[in-house]
Amino acid sequence: MSEISNCPVCKMDNTYFDGTMNVCPDCSYEWLDGESTADDNVAKDSNGAILADGDSVTVIKDLKVKGSSMVIKRGTKVKSIRLTEDPEEVDCKIDGSSIVLKTCFLKK
Numbered sequence: 001m002s003e004i005s006n007c008p009v010c011k012m013d014n015t016y017f018d019g020t021m022n023v024c025p026d027c028s029y030e031w032l033d034g035e036s037t038a039d040d041n042v043a044k045d046s047n048g049a050i051l052a053d054g055d056s057v058t059v060i061k062d063l064k065v066k067g068s069s070m071v072i073k074r075g076t077k078v079k080s081i082r083l084t085e086d087p088e089e090v091d092c093k094i095d096g097s098s099i100v101l102k103t104c105f106l107k108k
Contacts, residue, residue: 008031012026026104029104042087044087051108054080055108056081059072059076060105063101072101078092
């Protein structure tokens, strides 16, 4: 059996094959082997909605901030996001701190 690759959306390695498709339980993305995403350079949230500079998003999962004791709670609203060079990450400010978040943990 061939090894399943990382998720093409969130790049996490916690993926599995459910009999017909590869599935990522972290961002709920499903794909076939060898499938390429044509719009790799477009930032999308966890539901597939396209994100743009200045959008407001909501965090869908409690997130621990590396290097800090801060936890971003599920349901936290983030205003005025800024897209980065990496389409899987956005820059934002939460409680006065500048933080980079993965788009797979956000919804528009």
